[in-house]
Amino acid sequence: MADTDSKISTDTVKLSKMEGIKEASHQLRGPIPEELLNQEPSFSGDAAQLLKFHGTYQQDNRELRNRKDADGNRMAKAYSCMIRTGVTGGQMTADQFLVEMDLADKYGEGTLRLTTRQAIQLHGVLKQNLQRTIHEISKIKLDTYAACGDVNRNVMCNPVPYKNNPVLEQMQEMTKAIAAHLRPRSTAYFELWVEDPDGHKENVAEFQPVEEPIYGATYLPRKFKIGVALPEDNHVDIMTQDIGLLAIVENDAVVGYDMYVGGGMGRTPAKKETYPALGKPLAFLAPGEVCAVAEAVVKVQRDFGNREDRKVARMKYLVDKWGIEKFREKVVEYYGQSLSPVRGVKVTGVDDYMGWREQGDGKLFVGINIENGRIKDEGDLRIKTGLRAVVEKYKMPVHLTALQSMILCDIDPADKDDIASMLKEHGIKTAEEYTISRRFSMACPALPMCGLAVTESERVMPDLMSQIEAEMAKYDLQEELISVHMTGCPNGCARPYTPDIGLVGKAVNKYTMFLGGNAEGTRLGFIFQDMVKFEDVAPTLSPIFAYFKAEREGKESFGDFCNRKGLEDLTEKVSSAA
Structure with a gap:
């Protein structure tokens, strides 16, 4: 070679x-x-x-x-x-x-x-x-x-x-x-x-x-x-x-x-x-x-x-x-040898593997959504304690997803009810209790530990998704898959440049908003607005959701719609709604 x-x-x-x-x-x-x-x-x-x-x-x-210490020294x-x-x-x-x-x-x-x-x-x-x-x-x-x-x-x-x-x-x-x-x-x-x-x-x-x-x-x-x-x-x-x-x-x-x-x-x-x-x-x-x-x-x-x-x-x-x-x-x-041309097979879909599913060998697996990947106990949501209890009891393999979540594998159907009960007891929600958009959402760790972060990501993402879901619900879009990825800096660890909506930290409490990608990861989004304040993200998206609801073609996805309409058209729509 x-x-x-x-x-x-x-x-x-x-x-x-x-x-x-x-x-x-x-x-x-x-x-x-x-x-x-x-x-x-x-x-x-x-x-x-x-x-x-x-x-x-x-x-x-x-x-x-x-x-500073007691004497005022840093x-x-x-x-x-x-x-x-x-x-x-x-x-x-x-x-x-x-x-x-x-x-x-x-x-x-x-x-x-x-x-x-x-x-x-x-x-x-x-x-x-x-x-x-x-x-x-x-x-x-x-x-x-x-x-x-x-x-x-x-x-x-x-x-x-x-x-x-x-x-x-x-x-x-x-x-x-x-x-x-x-x-x-x-x-x-x-x-x-x-x-x-x-x-x-x-x-x-x-x-x-x-x-x-x-x-x-x-x-x-x-x-x-x-x-x-x-x-x-x-x-x-x-x-x-x-x-x-x-x-x-x-x-x-x-x-x-x-x-x-x-x-x-x-x-x-x-x-x-x-x-x-x-x-x-x-x-x-x-x-x-x-x-x-x-x-x-x-x-x-x-x-x-x-x-x-x-x-x-x-x-x-x-x-x-x-x-x-x-x-x-x-x-x-x-x-040292020739290469054959690509077959050109297209990407057509994506799955998150959440919820209970048949495994194909008589057993089951269950995908558990871990919001932004953080396994911890906080208030009534005791993810860490609940997962430990289930995995210690049943010793099942654990698979990690690319969406910061996990799959518990090789479950005997006879154990399904007990496992479901244990998860519920610890406040761990079923897949059906999340919108599919939240299941496909991702955020990087950002502050306070990442030295590259310019603003928040993981710690604010749950609240942001609640705000976005509220706007989606206004237009009966809560069942739509609209993928949202957020990062605290432009390095893009949570792949924010390809989803339907990407939010990239630009300054403290401000983000660059990208639109027009897709959940399948086959298209880059375009910069829609720069320096969007955190509290303005959902209100900025709201008129675009309304526009999507009114003028989508068939089963067109939100990202496909934004890509078809383009920056100028969407900007005019948001400006007219202001």
Whole structure:
């Protein structure tokens, strides 16, 4: 496989600081070993950057930054770590889920968070507990390696547990194969976290490098994401990924995948050269070709992606700069064989898997909506206690969805009533008690812990959805699927640029409103209004809901309607209603 073509020369460009950190890190170790031994409450900048490759973000509580002691002196920042466990394809055992809950209590701040990429996050882990927490995660055959950082991250796949379904089984096996194939080879993770965390055996002076055949010395220019889905169920939003794989099914078997490349959500409003993008069609691949072609794509990004400016370092910018034809030619060169054109099968639907459903083998599963992914007890809603009770009693597998919710699998029909009763006892609502719009809503964590957030997201999303639902009900639209995603900054962790309504934090209490996407994730929305105050979001949408009710065509979705009408028409309608 050719991977020695002309690469970015350090003699002609000024690389970003992160490139130097990676190159000097001794394969992702850097100062981490020494700093784990000191008594400081936080890691240095270089160590904090490298910790991301190990699945950890250093954070501080921004609401405590201006604390003062009894003498009026400003106190130090309240540092802690967020630990992200990658869950390939979203599939966990009961014991794995329960241990994550235990670790949240023992070392974290008491809650779990289900992410938009089928992973689990522990928040509030203090530095002195970091090694022990990750070590405990490794003991349940999960890990946090490459859950963050400039590498391929958690690989996503439809997690629905229909049994006797060879298609879903083949997709999950492919997901696992890709994740294993693109895993970094550095032994740093094992030495730092999996070996006896109290042994402190790591000695940088004795560093012996191992071969990193895919990532090389400086890994990728930026993060890399992959998802696998079906045309009738684009549950994981493959068009928003660096590599999206759409399964092509014939005679109840996956005959191959249409591969799309160059999707990505983040943007920086102050830099007009940044933007969200959907994947572009690269090739149709037989199952046996997928891992090798994915490797070739990763290597092309490794060698030609932008290492000067991290804001334009995602692969989407390389694909757009070159054009898909040139990009395909380079992938073919690295792969060493020709590629077949995509089959062009279209995405037609999406599912959230909520509620009670037959599994296909005589058993049931139940999808439980976890609003914005936060598993906690608050007032009468005791999600954490209720889930613990059910999973401890029945030991069922737990699958994580791309909509920040979860599925309890392999349920004997005889146990349905008891499980339903236990969930109700803890205030956990049935799927039917939520609007479908709320079930499809998502929000990123944002404040107070995320250092990038400019305004609220998770904490205000439930109230916002109540306001939006009230406006929808005025026009008898409460049964419509109108997807709403919110983020506290433009980086787009909750994929806000593709749903019917996207809200992206722009300033304190103000958002950029996007319209015209869809729940299927096949179209980018357009900016409808900028700097919309939180309290004005629902009132701004109300006249558009009325317009949609009056002039939709057939079963046209809200996003399709907004896309058809366009910015000028919708703006005029809102202005006339003011």
